[in-house]
Amino acid sequence: MAELEVRVISERREGLLVELGRVVSEHDHVLVRQRLAPDTQGASLTLVLRGPDERRAALERALGTHPRVVRLELAPREAAMPPDEVVPVAAELPQAVSAPPKTLGYGAASAADVVQVEHMLPSLAKDYPRIFPWLINLEYAVAAEAREASLHLAGRRAGAWVFRRDFLFGARLALGDALRRIALPALRELVLVELHGHQLHVRGCPLCQPGGLSGGRFFCGFVEGLLADALAGGVPRASEVSCHCHGEPECVFKVGS
Amino acid sequence: MESRGKGSFMQDMHQHYNYLWVALSYVVAVLGSYTALQFALGIRLARTPRRRWIAVAGAGAAMGGGAIWAMHFIAMLACSIGAQATYDVMLTGISALLAIVVCSLALAMVGDGAFRWSHGLGAGTLMGLGIAGTHYLGMSAMLMSARVSYDIRIVALSVVTAVLASTVALWLAFNLRGRLQVLGSALVLGAAVCGMHYIGMGAATFTERGTLPAGFDQGVGGDHLGRVIFAIVVALLVLALGLSIVRQYRRAVLSI
Numbered sequence: 248m249a250e251l252e253v254r255v256i257s258e259r260r261e262g263l264l265v266e267l268g269r270v271v272s273e274h275d276h277v278l279v280r281q282r283l284a285p286d287t288q289g290a291s292l293t294l295v296l297r298g299p300d301e302r303r304a305a306l307e308r309a310l311g312t313h314p315r316v317v318r319l320e321l322a323p324r325e326a327a328m329p330p331d332e333v334v335p336v337a338a339e340l341p342q343a344v345s346a347p348p349k350t351l352g353y354g355a356a357s358a359a360d361v362v363q364v365e366h367m368l369p370s371l372a373k374d375y376p377r378i379f380p381w382l383i384n385l386e387y388a389v390a391a392e393a394r395e396a397s398l399h400l401a402g403r404r405a406g407a408w409v410f411r412r413d414f415l416f417g418a419r420l421a422l423g424d425a426l427r428r429i430a431l432p433a434l435r436e437l438v439l440v441e442l443h444g445h446q447l448h449v450r451g452c453p454l455c456q457p458g459g460l461s462g463g464r465f466f467c468g469f470v471e472g473l474l475a476d477a478l479a480g481g482v483p484r485a486s487e488v489s490c491h492c493h494g495e496p497e498c499v500f501k502v503g504s
Numbered sequence: 505m506e507s508r509g510k511g512s513f514m515q516d517m518h519q520h521y522n523y524l525w526v527a528l529s530y531v532v533a534v535l536g537s538y539t540a541l542q543f544a545l546g547i548r549l550a551r552t553p554r555r556r557w558i559a560v561a562g563a564g565a566a567m568g569g570g571a572i573w574a575m576h577f578i579a580m581l582a583c584s585i586g587a588q589a590t591y592d593v594m595l596t597g598i599s600a601l602l603a604i605v606v607c608s609l610a611l612a613m614v615g616d617g618a619f620r621w622s623h624g625l626g627a628g629t630l631m632g633l634g635i636a637g638t639h640y641l642g643m644s645a646m647l648m649s650a651r652v653s654y655d656i657r658i659v660a661l662s663v664v665t666a667v668l669a670s671t672v673a674l675w676l677a678f679n680l681r682g683r684l685q686v687l688g689s690a691l692v693l694g695a696a697v698c699g700m701h702y703i704g705m706g707a708a709t710f711t712e713r714g715t716l717p718a719g720f721d722q723g724v725g726g727d728h729l730g731r732v733i734f735a736i737v738v739a740l741l742v743l744a745l746g747l748s749i750v751r752q753y754r755r756a757v758l759s760i
Contacts, residue, residue: 368760372759372760404760408758408759413681413755415549416546416685416686417545417677417678417679417680418548418615418678418679419618420619420679424679428679428680428681432681432682480618
């Protein structure tokens with residue numbers, strides 16, 4: 248599964264990442280990195296994607312015919328790039344200039360940007376489970392100090408919504424059963440995930456790319472919202488114990504109550 | 505209950521089954537269980553005592569009246585022993601009431617909050633006994649020119665089957681999540697009801713006695729019973745579909 252670098256020129260930057268992110272998701276690719284920069288024709292968006300080779304031609308066609316795309320360039324990349332070649336997108340954005348320290352998602356003590364989260368949630372619900380473009384958009388839309396709290400709030404709201412939508416009926420469960428029967432199937436709609444005891448191991452999380460910032464707070468909030476009304480006793484608490492953005496092979500979330 | 509062998513000088517009558525009706529009896533048991541579980545899974549979420557009681561009564565009526573009582577009489581219509589039978593109105597009514605009350609209690613016991621094994625076993629036992637009680641009460645309501653005797657060991661097996669399968673079905677319904685949660689549990693609960701019934705029928709020996717019992721003419725005939733059962737089945741279908749549609753709609757408009 249090689250990586251693919253896509254460069255798109257568009258007349259406007261607003262909503263470009265979200266719209267193209269949706270096309271990428273529909274063609275079974277995941278967004279590894281992205282960079283949005285001004286261009287003489289409007290905006291230049293560079294995407295590094297990963298996905299099955301057999302879907303590449305269809306993706307190319309879909310991007311090439313997308314109404315927002317003025318020009319499209321594609322080039323294959325080596326899958327395993329050394330970390331020093333990675334240019335994290337967030338680092339180039341004004342919001343990330345004063346980014347919180349990388350402490351597995353607990354650096355920001357600031358309150359969530361409720362207005363931005365509320366503004367994004369209906370779109371997230373509409374496109375569920377293809378939600379990562381919206382979350383990436385949210386990361387850019389909020390101030391750096393509010394980023395983690397905003398992701399956590401979005402996660403809690405999304406998790407509670409998924410619970411009421413898909414898992415509401417039935418008895419309250421013990422933590423282990425709730426993780427196996429509720430959290431695991433719900434998360435599998437979003438990412439590759441495995442359950443080891445009370446730990447969720449997420450592979451290839453689109454929000455936690457090596458060299459970038461951790462998006463783990465979204466998953467912590469998601470699991471907490473999902474299990475808030477599902478446990479027979481106690482309140483769920485999720486924390487990220489290791490993150491792919493720091494070079495770990497997977498993001499690991501510990502869940503307790 | 506009499507043991508097999510009494511009156512053995514009389515001729516035993518064999519049971520013959522219409523397998524289409526047998527299949528229909530299982531379908532009705534599953535449909536009733538499905539509707540009942542849809543109600544029962546809503547018990548915990550009821551915001552007022554009134555709604556809670558509506559959910560409990562709905563679950564009990566669908567399970568007792570539909571899955572157990574209607575199934576029993578469809579299965580009896582499927583069975584031919586070569587003698588005309590009617591059903592004692594009072595005992596038939598009591599058997600329906602017993603099924604509804606016992607199932608309401610069982611589902612109320614298990615449908616509220618966390619699933620505890622003590623509650624699960626209690627509810628499963630209650631429901632299993634309700635299934636068996638309805639069956640044997642329904643059998644005693646039969647008015648015909650035949651005497652029924654039972655093999656007590658097979659009777660015990662039928663009761664154990666009902667209790668065990670009911671407990672498993674209730675555990676599945678309240679502990680699983682996902683697409684198979686209600687349907688899978690309903691299939692198991694339907695198997696509990698039908699399994700108990702047909703094992704119970706295997707325990708029965710019908711022996712010809714030549715004369716019709718008192719009250720035979722006042723009993724409810726198969727054609728009347730068929731109309732009542734048809735109405736119950738239609739009501740179950742409407743309820744099951746209605747509940748599904750309402751829940752799908754609520755799911756679709758659920759705001760994040």
